[in-house]
Amino acid sequence: MKLNEKGLLVVISGPSGVGKGTVRRALFELPNHHLEYSISMTTRPPRTGEVDGEDYYFVDRKTFEKMIEENKFLEWAEFVGNYYGTPKEIIEEKIAQGKEVVLEIEVEGALQIRKQIKDAVFIFIVPPGKKALYDRLTKRGTESDEKIRERINKAEKEFLLAHKYDYIVVNDEVTNAAERIMAIIRAEHAKTQRSIHNYLKMLEED
């Protein structure tokens, strides 16, 4: 029995190259979860096999720009000529329905959301050490030295933003990290500030 029947927005973020995506996928593979993945919107054309409303919501630039103007994104950014964003309304609806919505997102986007949704849960995924991350970033293999240096510089800056998050989860082993996130979600529901309202209602009714 959950006292907090409202949903929860769980924002999973962390420095570039830490393996956010892998952890998020492992989270969705855990048994008995009721998580929903938040689907981003983009103006980039779908790749072969990508499904609209599943991988992304694919829209044209005009639609996206109109939504920016109307403040319909929790966050958005432009990468290499394409827009990417998190539509606000869909997430708000799901949370009102009591769903747990998971968002996996870059540090910059996460901090944009923090300003808008105060009671979301912000989780910062970190590597078991800086070296582990650098190894990972350099071993992708396909990139130029300059590109790699850029990525490392970005990660260096992002590393220092941990204090803006509610939780720090070490990605030492993917399943461990996913289980820690699941524990955080369970614990957040039990937090007095989230559950006291329904608790007092329960006392009234009984």
Next chain:
Amino acid sequence: MKLNEKGLLVVISGPSGVGKGTVRRALFELPNHHLEYSISMTTRPPRTGEVDGEDYYFVDRKTFEKMIEENKFLEWAEFVGNYYGTPKEIIEEKIAQGKEVVLEIEVEGALQIRKQIKDAVFIFIVPPGKKALYDRLTKRGTESDEKIRERINKAEKEFLLAHKYDYIVVNDEVTNAAERIMAIIRAEHAKTQRSIHNYLKMLEED
């Protein structure tokens, strides 16, 4: 890998009759935990089978009263002519050693501890409804009507102290409640305020 290597004091409390003891026992039966139960001190004589240092620390009144004077209890109280208390030093040592110490205690004692240990985790166990608790309190069977009324009055007052706790856990089903507490303990370790110090140290070292 835990960033927070310090221990944690977990205070399990709740209104009289809610089943704190049962939940605490279920918690210690969960697999792979590293919890330690905090042993109380008392001046009441040991009952048959009770072991000093296991069920209680059994001491005489003089020793207990000296410890009160020296402020050596996190909380203490006198019931029916006997003292009961939680020795401070033992708990502080265990926490410094990185242990997770669980204390199961009445509401009054829990609130005394809250004033002394700011970073302990306070969990309020509640029944799935008031009626469930009253049924439980009246069905103990061995008590007079007056005694039962007293207990219910006490529980009524305690019900309203939920807001002084960090978490509210519904004891709908004992194992569920114990698992929720375990999730809270895991999540607390990942909290940024507990783990940022070691996280920054990790960045330095690597």
